[in-house]
Ligand SMILES: CSCC[C@H](NC=O)C(=O)O
Ligand SMILES: [Zn+2]
């Protein structure tokens with residue numbers, strides 16, 4: 001395989017590999033990244049298969065001169081969310097670059113930009129100084145399945161012997177675009193719960209009025225959840241808390257009714273069962289037991305013939321029982337090194353935030369490893385998971401410079417991490 005000519009064409013080429021769910025072409029992505037990494041002197045690569053042959057994980061390594069020091073690990077997930085081509089102005093896997101420099105593709109922001117930027121930064125550093133040898137070892141992992149929860153990806157990887165041997169001291173994962181001139185940085189994610197509330201009740205003729213139908217019970221439950229949601233959202237609207245600092249509870253499906261032909265429903269029967277699904281997100285600062293109690297007592301009380309089921313999608317606390325948050329103050333020397341490195345190349349950082357959604361970072365924070373979420377995109381609309389996702393060439397190129405600075409600083413830092 002030939003390596004395309006410029007950073008931009010390499011980015012476009014990677015974007016053209018369709019790694020969108022439900023059928024991500026992971027092997028094409030890994031083979032492309034492998035060739036790219038191998039085209040840079042001194043980089044070593046390994047492909048791991050932690051589950052099936054369809055779900056490879058690529059590990060790229062630049063060995064440091066002091067292998068006894070904990071290493072640095074950068075992450076980029078290989079997969080993307082689906083895209084509906086008919087809703088896009090340019091095909092989502094064409095990676096078209098328009099005259100004003102916008103590169104359109106699913107994954108342009110989330111998170112194929114960082115996948116290439118890591119390697120381009122290393123290419124620039126090593127080509128400028130062929131003798132460049134970091135003190136600490138730097139690894140990059142390219143993992144499958146982040147968008148669907150990471151169970152066959154990062155969750156498996158952190159459990160593996162290969163991971164333990166890396167002795168990771170600091171982890172850098174994806175962040176989100178910033179609409180201002182300052183980059184955003186994230187010290188925590190919200191944790192997702194899938195909540196299913198089921199109602200049972202009295203069946204009967206569609207014409208009858210009676211108490212305690214399944215539909216009535218479910219709708220009362222939805223009213224209570226909606227009220228809670230409104231109160232949380234009011235805090236956001238009033239500017240008291242950020243979106244990512246409140247508990248969100250959004251209804252994502254409703255399932256009820258007695259099926260008839262052609263996807264229609266029987267109209268003159270009140271069903272005896274009804275169900276609703278909610279995407280719930282918890283900031284690390286909230287007590288999950290309090291929310292569980294609220295769900296049991298108020299959202300789905302058994303006295304109203306309601307039952308519920310919570311699936312916790314990942315950990316809420318680290319191995320010591322602490323909330324999954326990385327310190328962004330003097331107690332965490334990695335934070336200082338990171339921040340200084342961004343500022344040294346002229347970048348500015350916003351106040352560190354909690355991420356509204358959820359990334360693979362939670363699996364590293366669970367192990368107590370200092371972890372930041374960062375994607376160097378500024379003056380850029382937030383288009384992850386949206387139609388017409390794009391990134392400007394100039395923003396992409398500036399991000400490479402930022403990583404050059406970060407890589408040099410992190411890999412030459414010889415101090416100890418937080419205890
Ligand atoms: C249930 S874990 C899913 C992770 C996913 N990540 C990106 O969007 C998210 O929904 O936030
Ligand atoms: Zn992502």
Ligand SMILES: [Zn+2]
Pocket residue numbers: 081110147384385
């Ligand atoms: Zn995503």
